[in-house]
Amino acid sequence: MKPGKVEKYMRKRIKEDGAILLALIDPDKQPFEKGAKMAEIAYECGADVILVGGSIGAQGIILDKTTKLIRDKVDIPIVLFPGNIGTITPYADAIEFMFLMNSSDVYWLSTAQIQSAPVIKKMGLEVIPTAYIILEPGQAAGWVSQANLIPRNRPDLAAATALAGEYVGVHMIVMDSGSGAPEPVAPEFIATVKKYISIPLIYGGGCRTPEQVREFVKAGADGIQIGTAFELVEKDEQKAREKIKAMVKAVKDGGEEKKTNEENNKEKENIHKPLIKKLPRFLRFSFKKKANGK
DSSP: OOOOHHHHHHHHHHHHHSOEEEEEEOTTTSOHHHHHHHHHHHHHTTOSEEEEOOSSSOOHHHHHHHHHHHHTTOSSOEEEOOSSTTOOOTTSSEEEEEEETTBSSHIIIIIHHHHHHHHHHHHTOEEEEEEEEEBTTOHHHHHHHTBOOBOTTOHHHHHHHHHHHHHTTOSEEEEEOOTTOSSOOOHHHHHHHHHHOSSOEEEESSOOSHHHHHHHHHHTOSEEEESHHHHTTTTOHHHHHHHHHHHHHHHHHHHHHHHHHHHHHHHHHHHHSOSSOOOOHHHHHHHHHHHHHO
């Protein structure tokens, strides 16, 4: 499946800036004008993508009206972050078509996707195939989805899960400690997972300070998903703007450092690469056939 316009935009931003900030609006907690206003502030302060969704209550008229109001306020992609098959609306630009990789319930691995696919097609939403991985403590997302939560001290399990997602063909990995998580994972956790995969890695859950965000991006995250941290300042517009600007700056500063580190690592790798690479087996076979034919 080829990337659509929204996914191409996200990949371009990641390539140019090193990382992106995705501002999450939960219509259940920030319905209608409240959610639209927060999305507008995030857009004006430099967010790259507006995510809309939640684990409970983000559906029906609440989802439709909130997303439609957001659509009138922002000029960046609106991407659905679905909590179930009801978290779908035609007023968004795209949807993270998720496979909850570590759920113990087959519903979240295939049934929900089968039920929602025809609806998404009829709505004309762009689909971004996404592997969703829930880490400890999981919060509401972990409880609803019956996830086998990946321990915070086992990045190897998260890395194996992410790699499995890439191998089955997803275009993006989303790792989530759960909305409102007391604290995020360690940057080393992010670094371990990123070493295993070649597709974008988005992390969310517990990110509350610019310092944390910068370290996660430097460690390898291609995107940071922020929701609760913005909800905490929504009653004070000036504080909300300051918070979002600081988070965006942290993402972009971390992205520049990450790009520099990646370039340096590539130079080191090139030093140790053989001048002549081993030919793939099928090419060697074709050469043998031609030689025998002569």
